[in-house]
Amino acid sequence: MTITATDGDSRGARASRAEVIHRDIVRAILEQRLGPGTKLGEDEVGAIYGVSRTIVRAALQSLAHEGIVVIEKNRGAFVAHPTVKDAAEVFSARRLIEPVITELAAANCDAAGAKLLAEHFAREKQAEREGDDRAAIRLSGEFHLVIARIAGQGVYENFLRELVARSSLIILLYRRSRAQCCKVDHHAGLVEAITSGRAEDAVRQMTVHLDEIEQELELVETAMPAKPLSELLAG
Amino acid sequence: MTITATDGDSRGARASRAEVIHRDIVRAILEQRLGPGTKLGEDEVGAIYGVSRTIVRAALQSLAHEGIVVIEKNRGAFVAHPTVKDAAEVFSARRLIEPVITELAAANCDAAGAKLLAEHFAREKQAEREGDDRAAIRLSGEFHLVIARIAGQGVYENFLRELVARSSLIILLYRRSRAQCCKVDHHAGLVEAITSGRAEDAVRQMTVHLDEIEQELELVETAMPAKPLSELLAG
DNA sequence: TGCGACAACATTGTATACAATAATTGCCGG
DNA sequence: CCGGCAATTATTGTATACAATGTTGTCGCA
Numbered sequence: 001m002t003i004t005a006t007d008g009d010s011r012g013a014r015a016s017r018a019e020v021i022h023r024d025i026v027r028a029i030l031e032q033r034l035g036p037g038t039k040l041g042e043d044e045v046g047a048i049y050g051v052s053r054t055i056v057r058a059a060l061q062s063l064a065h066e067g068i069v070v071i072e073k074n075r076g077a078f079v080a081h082p083t084v085k086d087a088a089e090v091f092s093a094r095r096l097i098e099p100v101i102t103e104l105a106a107a108n109c110d111a112a113g114a115k116l117l118a119e120h121f122a123r124e125k126q127a128e129r130e131g132d133d134r135a136a137i138r139l140s141g142e143f144h145l146v147i148a149r150i151a152g153q154g155v156y157e158n159f160l161r162e163l164v165a166r167s168s169l170i171i172l173l174y175r176r177s178r179a180q181c182c183k184v185d186h187h188a189g190l191v192e193a194i195t196s197g198r199a200e201d202a203v204r205q206m207t208v209h210l211d212e213i214e215q216e217l218e219l220v221e222t223a224m225p226a227k228p229l230s231e232l233l234a235g
Numbered sequence: 236m237t238i239t240a241t242d243g244d245s246r247g248a249r250a251s252r253a254e255v256i257h258r259d260i261v262r263a264i265l266e267q268r269l270g271p272g273t274k275l276g277e278d279e280v281g282a283i284y285g286v287s288r289t290i291v292r293a294a295l296q297s298l299a300h301e302g303i304v305v306i307e308k309n310r311g312a313f314v315a316h317p318t319v320k321d322a323a324e325v326f327s328a329r330r331l332i333e334p335v336i337t338e339l340a341a342a343n344c345d346a347a348g349a350k351l352l353a354e355h356f357a358r359e360k361q362a363e364r365e366g367d368d369r370a371a372i373r374l375s376g377e378f379h380l381v382i383a384r385i386a387g388q389g390v391y392e393n394f395l396r397e398l399v400a401r402s403s404l405i406i407l408l409y410r411r412s413r414a415q416c417c418k419v420d421h422h423a424g425l426v427e428a429i430t431s432g433r434a435e436d437a438v439r440q441m442t443v444h445l446d447e448i449e450q451e452l453e454l455v456e457t458a459m460p461a462k463p464l465s466e467l468l469a470g
Numbered sequence: 471t472g473c474g475a476c477a478a479c480a481t482t483g484t485a486t487a488c489a490a491t492a493a494t495t496g497c498c499g500g
Numbered sequence: 501c502c503g504g505c506a507a508t509t510a511t512t513g514t515a516t517a518c519a520a521t522g523t524t525g526t527c528g529c530a
Contacts, residue, residue, distance in 0.1 A: 016308075016483095042512070052485045053512085058296060065300050067393075073251075074491045074512055089390040100331060155324040158302075159394055251513095277482070287515045288482085309482055309521045 002033040003048060017051050021059035029068060029079065030138035030168050036081035040069065066162045068169070080169060084219045087170040091214050094163050095207070097156055098144065102190070102206040104151035106199035113150040114195040120146045121191050141168055143187055147194065167213075174217045186212070238263050238283060252286050256294040264303060264314065265373035265403050271316035275304065301397045303404070315404060319454045322405040326449050329398050330442070332391055333379065337425070337441040339386035341434035348385035349430040355381045356426045376403055378422055382429065402448075409452045421447070 003024055015023070028034040040060060042053040049055075060077040063069035067086075071077045082090070105113070120143060127135040141164045148157035186209040193202035238259055250258070263269040275295060277288040284290070295312040298304035302321075306312045317325070340348070355378060362370040376399045383392035421444040428437035 041510095043510095054484055054486090057293075057512090061293060061296065062300055065297055067390075075493090076512065086390075089388050092388075093390050093394075096331060096335060153324050153327075155302075155321075155328050155398075159328075163390075278480095289514055289516090292482090310523095311482065 002038070003028050003045065017049065018055045018058040018062070021045065021049055021051075021056060022062050025059070025063060026068065026165050027138060029165055030141045031134040032137060032168060032172050033134065034079050035172055036079050036169050038079040040077040040079065042076070066165065068162070068165045080166070082166055082170050082173065084174070084221050086166070087174060087217065087219055090163050090166050090170060091210070091217075093159070094167070095210050095214075097159060097163070098147075098206050098210060099203045101148045101151045101153065101156050101160065102194065102202045103199045104153060105147045106194045106197050106202040108152055109150055109194050109197060117146055117150060117191050117195060121187060124187060137168075140187065141165075143190075147190070150194070171213075171217065173222060174219055176216055176218045238269070238280065252284065253290045253293040253297070256280065256284055256286075256291060257297050260294070260298060261303065261400050262373060264400055265376050266369040267372060267403060267407050268369065269314050270407055271314050271404050273314040275312040275314065277311070301400065303397070303400045315401070317401055317405050317408065319409070319456050321401070322409060322452065322454055325398055325401050325405060326445070326452075328394070329402070330445050330449075332394060332398070333382075333441050333445060334438045336383045336386045336388065336391050336395065337429065337437045338434045339388060340382045341429045341432055341437040343387055344385055344429050344432060351385060352381055352426050352430060356422060359422065372403075375422065376400075378425075382425070385429070406448075406452065408457065409454055411451055411453045 025034065025040070042056045042060070045059075046053050046056045060069055060071065064071045064077065068080055069077050070080050109117070120139065124136065124139040124143060127139055144164055145157065145161060148160045151157070186205065189205050190202060190209065193205055260269065260275070277291045277295070280294075281288050281291045295304055295306065299306045299312065303315055304312050305315050344352075355374065359371065359374040359378060362368075362374055379399055380392065380396060383395045386392070421440065424440050425437060425444065428434075428440055
């Protein structure tokens with residue numbers, strides 16, 4: 001199974017069990033352990049967490065609402081399979097929203113924010129150093145969310161959360177090469193610019209960063225499988 | 236009861252019962268029949284539609300996910316009560332997204348789109364002419380969604396759907412006067428510009444339009460009730 | 471009279487049972 | 501040997517039962 005249950009509620013803000021499942025599935029997608037088309041059976045997921053289908057359904061419906069999962073009536077929930085058009089829309093939205101977020105983050109960045117960003121970036125570097133590709137790719141996605149958090153704009157942050165998760169699926173489907181997509185060196189410059197409050201510089205770097213990510217993609221409809229099975233057999 | 240069940244599935248795209256409830260509640264909010272803080276009891280809503288709490292819960296969770304409803308653990312679901320900060324964020328997001336949507340709509344507007352827009356606008360005018368304030372205010376909100384639909388960008392459309400619904404609550408809470416907010420004459424110009432493909436003009440009008448809506452607001456924290464009760468007693 | 475504890479009630483949270491639908495398998499005829 | 505049909509199986513959709521929690525009203529006491 002590619003969903004691993006995290007330890008859960010060690011810290012204060014007690015998340016409900018449905019939220020834990022939601023978070024774990026998003027995490028699995030960000031780490032590219034769960035790919036497009038993967039079936040998420042209710043009993044199957046419920047068994048992992050020891051909860052009833054009621055809870056699982058709540059989590060899956062929430063994921064579906066974010067476009068990360070698709071629910072087909074009477075057939076079940078599957079990890080979404082973004083189309084080329086979806087990909088274009090998602091990146092268009094990111095190019096629109098992220099510069100604004102970045103500017104606000106640079107303007108708003110206090111000591112706490114700087115610490116948050118620095119610590120996250122340290123984890124990114126560490127994951128890369130240790131060769132933990134899964135964590136590295138997830139953290140590089142979450143980096144953008146940390147910026148949104150610092151910007152202190154809940155609405156944008158929620159929008160971006162959805163966009164980042166979908167980006168992960170898009171990258172998995174449409175990337176040209178195996179090259180790591182969200183390069184850490186870009187992030188280093190962003191950390192520097194944001195914590196220094198150089199808004200204009202930060203915005204420019206973010207724009208470049210997003211452009212480079214998108215240029216790593218080849219947005220042509222692939223005959224890629226809804227189910228992972230056929231993909232394995234094709235080779 | 237301020238939620239009125241619509242006839243439901245007369246047309247093809249069979250919506251699930253949870254979706255019907257979701258739509259009706261959003262509609263009630265857009266028509267300002269449901270105000271901030273109103274309790275949405277599960278049994279209560281279920282009784283209206285003749286469905287079990289299971290269905291109602293799905294609808295409420297979906298609404299909560301959009302920030303239109305707040306679910307307090309073990310206490311129930313309430314129509315959201317946006318703060319001043321929420322309001323600022325929502326309108327900031329609209330000022331960012333809607334010009335883009337408008338530009339795309341003007342660029343993309345074919346005969347079908349023009350028809351959609353014209354028909355919607357006709358309904359708006361009719362509601363106003365007939366003095367049906369509720370329908371008028373709802374249609375003026377939905378007008379923006381029609382533009383998003385024409386733009387053909389699902390991602391933006393979904394974002395905007397959320398923003399428009401929340402705007403309705405914000406306007407209810409923070410408007411200066413009783414004046415109608417989304418003036419139809421603005422919409423007339425937008426229809427004209429979009430269907431003519433005058434993108435630049437349309438964008439400019441939309442920007443002005445949004446600014447005027449926001450200027451009708453007085454964004455100071457009111458001691459307005461979570462529950463509508465205290466509001467009645469205050470007078 | 472005012473306050474606090476306790477009990478009765480109402481509402482939500484979760485699990486489970488049953489119904490409905492789709493997928494699978496096996497069978498039969500061509 | 502293949503294709504279509506039917507029975508079986510698995511999975512989801514919905515309702516309901518029970519547990520947990522919050523709320524409200526009442527009673528006793530200071």
